[in-house]
Amino acid sequence: xxxxxxxKLIEVxxxxxxxxxxxxxxKSIRHGHPSTLHLWWARRPLAACRAVLFAQLxxxxxxxxxxxxxxxxxxxxxxxxxxxKIIEDMVPWEASTSPQRLHPARxxxxxxxxxxxxxxxxxxxxxxxxxxxxxxxxxxxxxLVHDPFCGGGSIPLEAQRLGLQARGSDLNxxxxxxxxxxxxxxPRFANRPPVNPAHDAHGDWRxxxxxxxxxxxxxxxxxxxxxxxxxxxxxxxxxxxxGEATVIAWLWARTVPSPDPRARGxxxxxxxxxxxxxxxxxxxxxxxxxxxAAMTWRFEVKTDPTREELAAAKNGTKSARGANFVCVLxxxxxDGDHVKAAMMAGQGGARLMAVVAEGRGNRLYLSPTQVHEAxxxxxxxxxxxxxxxxxxxxxxxxxxxxxLDSFDKLFTPRQLVALTTFSDLVxxxxxxxxxDAASAWxxxxxxxxxxxxxxxxxxxxxxxxxxxxxxxxxxxxxVSSICTWDAGGATWGTKxxxxxxxxxxxxxxxxxxxxxxxxxxxxxxxxxxxxxGSLEHLSAIGTSEAQLSNAASNHFAPRTLFSTDxxxxxxxxxxxxxxxxxxxLRRSLGSVHPALFRRVVTPKAEELVATPYRHxxxxxxxxxxxxxxxxxxxxxxxxxxxxxxxxxxxxKQTELSTEGVTSAGWATFLQAVFDCGFMxxxxxxxxxxxxxxxxxxxxxxxASSIVLVCRCRxxxxxSTTRPEFLRVLRRELPAAxxxxxxxxxxxxxxxxxxxxxxxxxxxxxxxxLNPDGSALSVKDALKLINQVREEIASGDDADYDAATRxxxxxxxxHGWGEGASGTAITMANALGLALEDLQAAGVAVAxxxxxRVLGLADMAPDWDPVRDRTPTAWxxxxxxxxxxxxxxxxxxxxxxxxxxxGALAEPARSLAMRLYDLAEARSLAxxxxxxxxxxxxxxxxxxxxxxxATGPMAGDLINPQGSLL
Numbered sequence: 012x013x014x015x016x017x018x019k020l021i022e023v024x025x026x027x028x029x030x031x032x033x034x035x036x037x038k039s040i041r042h043g044h045p046s047t048l049h050l051w052w053a054r055r056p057l058a059a060c061r062a063v064l065f066a067q068l069x070x071x072x073x074x075x076x077x078x079x080x081x082x083x084x085x086x087x088x089x090x091x092x093x094x095x096k097i098i099e100d101m102v103p104w105e106a107s108t109s110p111q112r113l114h115p116a117r118x119x120x121x122x123x124x125x126x127x128x129x130x131x132x133x134x135x136x137x138x139x140x141x142x143x144x145x146x147x148x149x150x151x152x153x154x155l156v157h158d159p160f161c162g163g164g165s166i167p168l169e170a171q172r173l174g175l176q177a178r179g180s181d182l183n184x185x186x187x188x189x190x191x192x193x194x195x196x197x198p199r200f201a202n203r204p205p206v207n208p209a210h211d212a213h214g215d216w217r218x219x220x221x222x223x224x225x226x227x228x229x230x231x232x233x234x235x236x237x238x239x240x241x242x243x244x245x246x247x248x249x250x251x252x253x254g255e256a257t258v259i260a261w262l263w264a265r266t267v268p269s270p271d272p273r274a275r276g277x278x279x280x281x282x283x284x285x286x287x288x289x290x291x292x293x294x295x296x297x298x299x300x301x302x303x304a305a306m307t308w309r310f311e312v313k314t315d316p317t318r319e320e321l322a323a324a325k326n327g328t329k330s331a332r333g334a335n336f337v338c339v340l341x342x343x344x345x346d347g348d349h350v351k352a353a354m355m356a357g358q359g360g361a362r363l364m365a366v367v368a369e370g371r372g373n374r375l376y377l378s379p380t381q382v383h384e385a386x387x388x389x390x391x392x393x394x395x396x397x398x399x400x401x402x403x404x405x406x407x408x409x410x411x412x413x414x415l416d417s418f419d420k421l422f423t424p425r426q427l428v429a430l431t432t433f434s435d436l437v438x439x440x441x442x443x444x445x446x447d448a449a450s451a452w453x454x455x456x457x458x459x460x461x462x463x464x465x466x467x468x469x470x471x472x473x474x475x476x477x478x479x480x481x482x483x484x485x486x487x488x489x490v491s492s493i494c495t496w497d498a499g500g501a502t503w504g505t506k507x508x509x510x511x512x513x514x515x516x517x518x519x520x521x522x523x524x525x526x527x528x529x530x531x532x533x534x535x536x537x538x539x540x541x542x543x544g545s546l547e548h549l550s551a552i553g554t555s556e557a558q559l560s561n562a563a564s565n566h567f568a569p570r571t572l573f574s575t576d577x578x579x580x581x582x583x584x585x586x587x588x589x590x591x592x593x594x595x596l597r598r599s600l601g602s603v604h605p606a607l608f609r610r611v612v613t614p615k616a617e618e619l620v621a622t623p624y625r626h627x628x629x630x631x632x633x634x635x636x637x638x639x640x641x642x643x644x645x646x647x648x649x650x651x652x653x654x655x656x657x658x659x660x661x662x663k664q665t666e667l668s669t670e671g672v673t674s675a676g677w678a679t680f681l682q683a684v685f686d687c688g689f690m691x692x693x694x695x696x697x698x699x700x701x702x703x704x705x706x707x708x709x710x711x712x713x714a715s716s717i718v719l720v721c722r723c724r725x726x727x728x729x730s731t732t733r734p735e736f737l738r739v740l741r742r743e744l745p746a747a748x749x750x751x752x753x754x755x756x757x758x759x760x761x762x763x764x765x766x767x768x769x770x771x772x773x774x775x776x777x778x779x780l781n782p783d784g785s786a787l788s789v790k791d792a793l794k795l796i797n798q799v800r801e802e803i804a805s806g807d808d809a810d811y812d813a814a815t816r817x818x819x820x821x822x823x824x825h826g827w828g829e830g831a832s833g834t835a836i837t838m839a840n841a842l843g844l845a846l847e848d849l850q851a852a853g854v855a856v857a858x859x860x861x862x863r864v865l866g867l868a869d870m871a872p873d874w875d876p877v878r879d880r881t882p883t884a885w886x887x888x889x890x891x892x893x894x895x896x897x898x899x900x901x902x903x904x905x906x907x908x909x910x911x912x913g914a915l916a917e918p919a920r921s922l923a924m925r926l927y928d929l930a931e932a933r934s935l936a937x938x939x940x941x942x943x944x945x946x947x948x949x950x951x952x953x954x955x956x957x958x959x960a961t962g963p964m965a966g967d968l969i970n971p972q973g974s975l976l
Contacts (some may be wrong), residue, residue: 016653017074017127021066021720022692026095033058033102034697044547047541049481049592049899050188050488051163052514052583053578055659055716058102060169063657063718064156064574065098065116068175070123073365094119107172108548111402114139117174119171121145124153146174148342150553154572154654158560159643160619162585163191166574167555171198176554180562185596192556196474197222197551199466203883206444206451206471226478229444230539233436237535238528241432242424245526246386248368249378256375259531260507261383261524262287263361263423264310264327268352271343277306278360279338281350281520282327286498287312287365287376288505289321295376296324299339306340309577310364312378327521334413334518349970353768354413361423363387364521367496367505369531374505387524391424392431396598399612402587404624407515410493412471415518418594421510426490430595433483433535435782437476437599445472462604473603480599482538484592486782489525489533495525500583510591540626558943559607561617562643567650576659576716577643580679581637583623586613619643621679637679645685648668648723655692656721658684677792681770685789689721690728690774694767717766730778733787733795739772748803767812769796804925811918813842814852815885818864819925821855826933827866835862852881867893867941877911884918891919892941895948902948906955920949927933 016858032054041047046054072090076082079090097115101319106112118136125132125148136145156170161179163186169961170177171194179190197219206214207228266278272671280299280858287295296316303310316324320820328336342964353359363379397419400412415421422430448468449455459465461473488509493516499505507523510516525533562577578585590612597608615625623629628663645655660680684691695718731739749769770792773779779787811819819841821830835857836846846862853874867889876889887908895905923946930939945952 016147016655016722017884018071019067020069020071020091020094021063021657021695021718022655023071024091025062025066025695026098027098027695027697029095030059030102031697033104036103042541042544044104045165045168045193045545045548045810046163046539048192048478048545049163049185049485049542050511051189052511052585052588053184053576053579054163055165056697057165057169058104058109059716059718060165060574061107061116061172062098062102062148063695063697064170064173064175065101065120066094067572067574067655067657067720068120068123068153069094070126075126086875087222092479098371110142111138113172114142114145114395114555114856116147117142117149120173120175121151123149124149124853127154133219146552149174150176154458154570155592156571157567157571158575159560159565159567159573159647160575160577160612161557162186163189164557167557168549169252170574171553171555172550176553178554179557180560182559182561182617182619183585183589184559184604184610184613185593186585187557187559188477188596188600188604188607189481192477193549194555195557196262196461196477197546197549198553198555200471200474201551204451206448206449211903211971219546219549220659222474222478223442223543226546227539229440229475230479230482230535230543232443233433233440234528234535234539236436236439237432239430241428242528244386244389244428245528246382248366248383249373249380250368250375250377256370258366258368258383258526258528259529259532260367260496260526261363261387262365262367262521263492263524264521266362267345267350268358269338269340269343270345270349271338271341273306273343274338274611274880275306277308277340278358278362279308279336279340279345280328280362280364281345282364283329283520284327285324286321286362287367287496287878288374289498289500290504293373294321295365296321298324299328301339303340308339310379312365312376313736314376322690329520335518347920351412354415357414357848359414361492361522367523369529387423387425387427389424392427394419394427394431394598396594397422397427399590399594401516402584402590402624404584404587404622406624407584407587409518410516415492421491421493421516421591422646423492423524426492426524430483430487430490433486433527434480434595434599437479437483438602440479441472441476441603444475445469448472460603472827476603477600478542480596480603482542483599484534484595485538485542486527486533487595488590489538490527492522493519493527494523494525494556495519495521495535509533511588514588516588516591522719525901562646563617563639565620565643565646568612569650570652570654571647571650572654572748573647573651573656573658575647577640577680578618578620578636579660579933580621580677581632584620584622586618586620587622588613589613594821621931629783633679637683640680640683641686644683644689648687648689654722656689658719658721659697659716660719669911678788678793681793682789684721685774690724691767692720692722693771694719694764696764720767722772724777728775728777730780731776732780733782733960736773736776736787736792737777737795738797740769741802743772744768744796744799745803748800765800766793766796769793783841811884811922813844814849814854814881814883815918815922817842817844817849818854818885819922819929821862821864822926823929825863826935827863829863832857832860832862835902850882852883852886853879854883854885865889866938875911876908876913876915882915884915884922885914887915887919888922888942888945891952892923892945895952896941897943902951902955905945905948905952906959909952909956916953918937920946923949 037056037058072087076087079086097119102114103118117217121132127940135141155176157178158166159180161167161181164179167177167179177194181187200222201218205221205224210224246259248412251254264280264282268276269279285297287297294316297310297313298307298313300311330337330338334350336345351466362418363384366377366383368375385723398417400417401408440573445468448471455467457465457467458469461470491510493510495508497508507525513958530536573943593613601608619636619639621632623632626632626635697716697718748765751764773792781787839846846857855862870889890908891905894900894908923942928944
């Protein structure tokens, strides 16, 4: 089997730490980020997409070593470091609009393209002044980049940013329109001044800035028109001093009739919390004031509550999880069955709990008034586009059991009035744009619509209308009765949570109704600001397109470079979730994009998601996913020729902790990759979710993305046997894992990263045969890979001192629990130790015939390895974790200890990774976090320790009392 393809950088090495750092930071960037144009689920970070595409196109130096001044391995590694530096410079968010940072990356891609064609680039092109020449070369000569599952458009957008021709395609019309708005429409109208009569004639209108200015201008015109028509429905709040303030939000509690006969059928509140603000010094709660004689109640707002009152308000009327409450009138329980029956019978209502108004630098919390109750009591408009049933998917759609079973029922009457008013104004704004564009541009023969490929006044009006439709659709995410109020905490402020605060449509009991005409979070102005701001950061270069098509029934162009982020088995029901936005976009933009909105809702049957409720069970859903994914990947294999293919795949956090690498989604997906003739050259774990995001989002949160690097398997690839497969794994995996660790992959990702070389061995064979002649499945291969990885990790234990090896073995079997001392004595004797030796070494304690190993809480805070007669790696590792993670600790504190560890330092680092694996396996999340933190921060601690050991304070690291400074 001979591989003749030129190796690409991604098949050899990546500066993973820099990519992961930039990807994680991107999550906190809001204004200007393309993700703020419109919500889409599980977007891949732009930094990761940019880096992967670059490394996928750029040759690894080993393939052109003869061109280097120093063709030796040292020279090749230096050239590789230069390419890594280009990636490190281009992945930060600030680089996304910087020609100075992007030009070297584009030029390097052009060099590899030229090398493959036998061409030489002009030397002058190294200057950023030749940016246009390099882009033109890439547009003409580089392979087309295609993402057949384009979703929110991150991959084609970054391909375009690198100067490449990009194509995105998706089965979902919402995804296609988002991608068109990012990569297709802005280049068509790039570098033009705005057409609105109020624009600055001397402004900088490069790229899509002119388009962004028009979106803002006509969006604000829409706001003014809407305020004139329905502004009276949003009254100001009257303050205690008689003044007025703009309302930010009205906070409501749902109600149902009390089941207690004593309440005489009175409606009572269902509230998950009465806390309005938990921010230190600005606490506020809603208090139900009850008249039991009359069986009535009302809400009053209390500011500056006592600690006891604040604690009592935290659970509202909730008595347990789910729809279980307490009647405020009688104290009797209200169970979920009663709540569901009442709401399904149309007996559910809502009462105003509080009014949140704008103060001078703070929020004001006011008691409800009749004026504000009455303002919301408008007639519910009929909106046929929204009268579509919600899916019967209890995993992700929880409102249907409570009578909220169609899209229109998710909104209050006033919310529907506001959203339909803004939606209707999109067409009016479009007409104004068309007139102003015709006036500004003069005679223009192009009268085609945007959807027909036009670029004249009519097409431009369609483009501006598209972005205004996104503003209305984005507003719908903040304007529904699913939105809740975040009461904040000691250090962060209060705000409205959007409808899709998680990747599902949950049932909410108390909800926040924002004022669409305020300037705060959730308002129309806020949505306009985000959407128009994202336009200003687009590259708007080249010719790219997005298409509505099914990846499984593909007709890909030959010699295409594929990079794609396909659906994650059953993690996210994109089609069902996106219908929430589709119905609004169809209402606003159905005539602008008729081909995209020809259906009543998005297509479902062909969607490649293993959705059990849609396919009649889990087995049928898995077959649907596997068959469709197999067809899509086979199409990519046929069209990729000799180019590597990169495929992103992700775990849910729960999958990682419970099923590991053999989860159904992961194994099923890799089986499709193998069946379609791909071999896996490598896997790169990209940390794309912040830890708090994963914790907050629950079961649907995605952890690392695994970037698979695939090549077509040669037709003459041999088969092998299971024993031989195991022998090769044991021979090749240790060096591969050592390389992965040296590349900065931490303990969280090592299990996933090890899949790469392991599954690479599996997939380079036509088949791996069991003793009975049957083919080994990918799922079983993953088990063997994980088994060998565990063997390698366990084999490393021999490098520890004997006491540490005992503690590690004991922790693997017992965790922090106790075991029989007889067992401990046997284990210690096998290592040449007595139980007393373990106690003297400070790694274990034995009492009353029971033994346990010592953890952080057991160890003396003034431990000094220099003065300890029997210092161990176990102690060193745990004392480092303590000093690093304690409230009064940190990098410097840990570094002072490391400076005195000497030869114990490296075993302590290795032990942190080993203990992370064991803690994860035993679901000891807190311990695992400590070990991971130590491993991740090790380079910084080590660098600081070196400074301390060689600096002027080197001899003064110990207090006179003997404790560490």
